[in-house]
Amino acid sequence: MEKILFVDPEKCTGCKVCEFVCSLHHENEINPMKSRIHVIAWEEEGIDVPMVCQQCETPMCEAVCPASATYRDPKTGAMLINEEACIGCRMCIIACPFGGPSINPDTRKTIKCDLCQGEPKCAEFCVTKALQYISPSKAVLIRKRAAAQKLGELVRKLVAPSVS
Amino acid sequence: MYGWAGIILKVDLTEGKIVKDPLKLEFGKTFLGGRGFNSKIIYDDFDPAVTDPYSPKNIVAISPGVLVGNTLSASRICVSTARSPVTGWFGDGNLGSYSGGELKWAGYDSIVFYGKSDKLVYLHIEDDNVVLKDARHLKGKTVYETDAILKQEFGDPEARVIAIGPAGENRAASAIPLELHRAAGGCGTGAVLGSKNLKAVVVRGTKGAKIARPNALKEAFKTVHKKLLSGPHYPMFSTYGTAGLLDLFNEGGMLPTYNWQDLEVEGVEQVYSTALKEKYSVKMIACLGCAVHCEHYYVVKEGPYATHGSGCEYEVTCGFGPRAGSVKLDATLYINTLLNNLGLDVVQTANWMNTLRHWWQDGLIDESDTDGLIMEWGNMDSTIEAIKRMAYRQGTFGNVLADNIFAFARHIAKKKGIPVEKLIRYIIQIKGMTQSSGDNRLMGAGAALSHATSTRGSDHLRGVNTDLWLVQKTRPEDVWGIPKEMAQKFLDLGLADPGRYENKEVYVAFMEDYCAVVDALGICKRHTAWEGQGISLEDMAEYFNAVTGLNYSWQDLRKCGTRIYNVEKAIQTRYGLRRKDDYPPIRCFEEPVPAGPQKGAILDRQKYDELLTKYYEHRGWTNEGIPTEKTLKELGLQDIATDLKKRKIIEVKK
Amino acid sequence: MERIKVKYLNIYYTITRKKEEFVDFGESPTLRELVDKLATSYRSEFRDNVMDEEGRLKPYAWILVNGMPAKDLEMKLKDGEVVVFSLPITGG
Numbered sequence: 001m002e003k004i005l006f007v008d009p010e011k012c013t014g015c016k017v018c019e020f021v022c023s024l025h026h027e028n029e030i031n032p033m034k035s036r037i038h039v040i041a042w043e044e045e046g047i048d049v050p051m052v053c054q055q056c057e058t059p060m061c062e063a064v065c066p067a068s069a070t071y072r073d074p075k076t077g078a079m080l081i082n083e084e085a086c087i088g089c090r091m092c093i094i095a096c097p098f099g100g101p102s103i104n105p106d107t108r109k110t111i112k113c114d115l116c117q118g119e120p121k122c123a124e125f126c127v128t129k130a131l132q133y134i135s136p137s138k139a140v141l142i143r144k145r146a147a148a149q150k151l152g153e154l155v156r157k158l159v160a161p162s163v164s
Numbered sequence: 165m166y167g168w169a170g171i172i173l174k175v176d177l178t179e180g181k182i183v184k185d186p187l188k189l190e191f192g193k194t195f196l197g198g199r200g201f202n203s204k205i206i207y208d209d210f211d212p213a214v215t216d217p218y219s220p221k222n223i224v225a226i227s228p229g230v231l232v233g234n235t236l237s238a239s240r241i242c243v244s245t246a247r248s249p250v251t252g253w254f255g256d257g258n259l260g261s262y263s264g265g266e267l268k269w270a271g272y273d274s275i276v277f278y279g280k281s282d283k284l285v286y287l288h289i290e291d292d293n294v295v296l297k298d299a300r301h302l303k304g305k306t307v308y309e310t311d312a313i314l315k316q317e318f319g320d321p322e323a324r325v326i327a328i329g330p331a332g333e334n335r336a337a338s339a340i341p342l343e344l345h346r347a348a349g350g351c352g353t354g355a356v357l358g359s360k361n362l363k364a365v366v367v368r369g370t371k372g373a374k375i376a377r378p379n380a381l382k383e384a385f386k387t388v389h390k391k392l393l394s395g396p397h398y399p400m401f402s403t404y405g406t407a408g409l410l411d412l413f414n415e416g417g418m419l420p421t422y423n424w425q426d427l428e429v430e431g432v433e434q435v436y437s438t439a440l441k442e443k444y445s446v447k448m449i450a451c452l453g454c455a456v457h458c459e460h461y462y463v464v465k466e467g468p469y470a471t472h473g474s475g476c477e478y479e480v481t482c483g484f485g486p487r488a489g490s491v492k493l494d495a496t497l498y499i500n501t502l503l504n505n506l507g508l509d510v511v512q513t514a515n516w517m518n519t520l521r522h523w524w525q526d527g528l529i530d531e532s533d534t535d536g537l538i539m540e541w542g543n544m545d546s547t548i549e550a551i552k553r554m555a556y557r558q559g560t561f562g563n564v565l566a567d568n569i570f571a572f573a574r575h576i577a578k579k580k581g582i583p584v585e586k587l588i589r590y591i592i593q594i595k596g597m598t599q600s601s602g603d604n605r606l607m608g609a610g611a612a613l614s615h616a617t618s619t620r621g622s623d624h625l626r627g628v629n630t631d632l633w634l635v636q637k638t639r640p641e642d643v644w645g646i647p648k649e650m651a652q653k654f655l656d657l658g659l660a661d662p663g664r665y666e667n668k669e670v671y672v673a674f675m676e677d678y679c680a681v682v683d684a685l686g687i688c689k690r691h692t693a694w695e696g697q698g699i700s701l702e703d704m705a706e707y708f709n710a711v712t713g714l715n716y717s718w719q720d721l722r723k724c725g726t727r728i729y730n731v732e733k734a735i736q737t738r739y740g741l742r743r744k745d746d747y748p749p750i751r752c753f754e755e756p757v758p759a760g761p762q763k764g765a766i767l768d769r770q771k772y773d774e775l776l777t778k779y780y781e782h783r784g785w786t787n788e789g790i791p792t793e794k795t796l797k798e799l800g801l802q803d804i805a806t807d808l809k810k811r812k813i814i815e816v817k818k
Numbered sequence: 819m820e821r822i823k824v825k826y827l828n829i830y831y832t833i834t835r836k837k838e839e840f841v842d843f844g845e846s847p848t849l850r851e852l853v854d855k856l857a858t859s860y861r862s863e864f865r866d867n868v869m870d871e872e873g874r875l876k877p878y879a880w881i882l883v884n885g886m887p888a889k890d891l892e893m894k895l896k897d898g899e900v901v902v903f904s905l906p907i908t909g910g
Binding site for chain 2: 010013014015016017020021023024025028029030031032033034043044046048105125127128
């Protein structure tokens with residue numbers, strides 16, 4: 001199975017290194033408005049959430065595009081935008097439940113995460129592993145394991161005190 | 165122009181006018197940005213005859229470093245003022261930020277505030293739209309409240325706010341501006357902004373930054389990022405932050421306690437960073453573009469000090485901990501959040517409170533002088549109340565303390581008929597700035613020199629924090645973050661011995677220039693050699709060149725640092741500061757360390773005198789610490805030489 | 819018997835998950851012998867932070883013996899002494 005860009009918000013520090021490297025890689029600029037990924041933060045609560053295209057199996061962007069400008073990358077499974085075909089109507093931005101696509105401020109057409117042809121820069125530079133490019137089987141176990149850790153401590157105390 | 169946004173905003177608060185002054189490339193190439201811009205602008209635009217920090221003629225300059233918004237590891241904004249209400253001299257402070265990026269992406273390299281508004285205002289910046297707006301509804305609001313209100317009014321939660329709190333509005337001298345918990349600490353720039361009726365700056369920039377050599381920057385990101393992560397201190401700072409330094413200081417017998425009197429406090433492990441991590445730290449958070457994420461987001465769930473907030477560093481865990489005779493970590497965190505909301509500096513406020521405790525200990529003040537507050541060691545409740553009264557100038561005690569600790573000393577001296585020098589001796593300070601970090605008797609002779617000659621007053625951030633950093637290094641490649649030839653030179657000169665005085669001027673001058681470069685580029689010092697981390701001067705040159713398209717060597721960058729340092733020294737000489745002001749606190753020469761593995765340590769007066777003389781020679785200054793015309797000319801500062809000659813500070817040879 | 823008290827700060831605490839422990843030797847050990855003995859209980863990161871491939875004390879390994887940084891690994895330790903594994907103080 002193709003890898004996925006897995007987001008673990010609890011690990012995000014809000015540094016926005018991902019926004020820097022994304023915009024530099026794609027647009028040769030440092031500009032969060034041209035980054036395909038954004039960190040949304042509630043600083044007073046210590047919450048940071050990276051938001052990026054989830055490369056859905058049944059993508060809403062594809063369903064609403066009147067110009068048939070979306071297509072699937074066979075190598076990575078990423079949903080891509082054919083820039084020439086895109087008419088800049090922004091229906092994909094309205095339809096996407098995650099706000100995945102953005103508007104390129106220069107061309108006024110849609111830009112979105114393309115997983116950097118299989119070597120996503122954001123994941124490469126993310127030091128806390130809030131962003132990882134990993135197989136789906138690994139990804140689902142990360143969250144399960146983190147939650148099980150808390151239960152595991154309780155189990156160790158109740159069930160197997162003699163072992164520890 | 166690449167790297168620089170191209171505009172300096174000059175805001176005349178008296179007239180309510182804003183001028184967009186085009187930035188000359190030559191200015192950028194010469195002074196870089198950040199602290200470099202601020203210092204030169206203040207030199208040029210401020211009349212040193214003005215002595216009152218709250219005069220409308222005082223200036224506040226706010227400049228992100230040139231690399232902010234352009235590279236990783238660069239988030240810092242420098243906030244400088246010509247006359248600090250803490251020290252009376254030139255002062256500044258840097259804050260790690262997100263707003264620096266927004267300011268650059270909106271199109272501005274600096275904001276300079278002149279004059280005074282007749283009503284409370286804030287500066288609204290939204291790309292090309294820059295306007296002063298009515299802030300009367302923000303009067304009395306805390307930093308966090310101001311942040312929330314302005315973001316909502318702006319209509320964009322991505323907008324960033326730098327604000328003063330009630331302490332700044334009330335001109336409490338240690339008041340500072342903050343972006344939430346990110347503080348431009350030290351010199352009371354918040355009080356100066358308060359005196360100008362400037363409540364906040366709110367900024368949003370969407371233009372981004374074009375890069376001259378994007379492929380070079382992509383490569384530089386990879387190599388420098390890797391270096392940063394593999395640096396020896398990375399695991400510590402990314403997990404424990406600088407709060408981890410308290411543990412080191414204590415185990416190394418260097419932790420200052422009880423207002424720098426002693427080195428021990430019972431129960432100290434309750435304030436170790438391990439305790440912080442176990443009990444209160446929820447996660448680590450970062451500044452813009454920073455992979456070190458050294459700040460804690462903390463929550464104290466219950467008890468009398470229940471609180472939450474961010475930014476828990478060594479200076480607060482020590483200053484409102486062992487130096488206050490306290491090991492109540494929850495109280496420390498409560499105070500940290502309080503200071504961030506009121507808009508007060510941690511180091512100065514902590515030292516002032518601890519000085520009061522020290523006077524109290526020795527019977528020099530009592531309840532009649534503190535409006536009933538019991539300023540005993542470890543009493544954090546009285547501290548909390550004292551902080552609030554100072555921020556709001558409540559009662560005689562709060563009102564006088566808000567003028568600064570020296571004003572309080574003079575007040576007590578007059579009231580009780582005792583010589584003011586007797587009281588001032590308790591204040592551990594240089595040029596009016598009270599001490600941070602460690603004790604000058606213990607950190608090495610170079611560190612003592614560096615703290616003493618710092619151009620903003622006692623400071624560990626201006627040059628060398630400790631000579632201990634060179635101990636155990638035998639090869640230049642062991643010394644992270646500085647050019648190998650400099651590392652080789654330091655080792656050849658035998659500078660790996662902290663107790664040695666000879667030749668330390670070479671190391672101190674270099675690190676002072678290095679820190680000036682770091683502050684002008686806007687890079688976080690914690691990523692550099694100063695903190696034993698990986699980013700070197702050569703890496704900074706690589707970033708700088710990739711962004712700007714220029715071709716600076718590390719030596720070119722260093723020269724900019726030397727230049728900036730000389731501008732600041734020249735500013736200070738215009739105020740009458742001379743050799744006698746470049747000394748560590750007097751007790752460092754008179755009182756040996758009372759306990760610990762370095763018991764008996766003391767600074768040698770004669771050796772320090774000789775070192776200071778050598779330092780001035782090395783710098784190309786006179787024996788009174790005045791930059792010579794020759795030195796200034798070599799740095800391209802002929803205009804400053806002319807000015808100093810006109811003022812008869814540089815003697816004109818007949 | 820020579821009993822040495824060992825304390826762990828910051829990254830060493832992260833590696834060992836202990837704040838302190840006591841280590842016993844028949845005779846006065848060198849610092850190297852202490853490190854070698856401790857390294858058998860902890861993952862390789864412990865030794866890697868203290869020594870380089872040639873077994874020399876790493877420049878950023880700050881091992882305090884009774885509060886003073888050790889210059890090398892050959893120094894002898896005595897009964898009752900306290901050894902702290904840490905990083906050097908740098909910035910602030």
